Amino acid sequence: MVNVESGPLWNAVFALSLAVSALIISEFLPVSLLTPIARELDIAEGMAGQTISITALVAMAASLITPTVSGRFNRRNVLLMLGFLQVIANLMVGCAHSYAMLLSGRVILGIGLGGFWSLCVATVMCLVPPGSLPKALSVVFGAVSVATVIAAPLSSLLENIIGWRNVFFAAASLGATALL
Secondary structure, eight states, rough: OOOOGOOOOOOHHHHHHHHHHHHEEEEEEEETTTTHHHHTTTHHHHHHHHEEEEEEEEEEEHHOOOOOHHTTTTTHHHHHHHHHHHHHHHHHHHHOHHHHHHHHHHHHHHHHHHHHHHHHHHHHHHSSGGHHHHHEEEEEHHHHHHHHHHHHHHHHHHHHHHHHHHHHHHHHHHHHHHHO
16 A cells, blocks of 8 residues: 555556556557458458457456466556557557457457556555545546547547558557556
């Protein structure tokens, strides 16, 4: 727990909020990009849509496994590694020239997403004193809500301006910013 005398660590809470936003945005990016992804990779739109499903399935499994597997490691380092997976995953998807590479990137994103989520709230609980916990959690879940709402329309808008690959590169940049 945080030393109550030193006060809440709001910068860390904001960093976690940004990181989880980047993960949520990355999760939902393909929703409005299925057609251009399918067209360019010469796959069916349904196959491109499976990249959303596989990310969710892997995230579910990772959320169950990560707390147990990472228990003996420094939580900060584990969260940094999981956030780094988001950056790698988006770079892979942005560079994907095959369905296998596209799917591999989305699997890696699922690991980062599920693992990060499984540790995020518990970490926030350690960063603030109990009296500040509702406010800290509202910051994190508010960021999640905003990311969920803006991901699909923003990716569609950006795809028209910079192309779908660059949308994933931008998401990788957002994740890298959160890591810093």
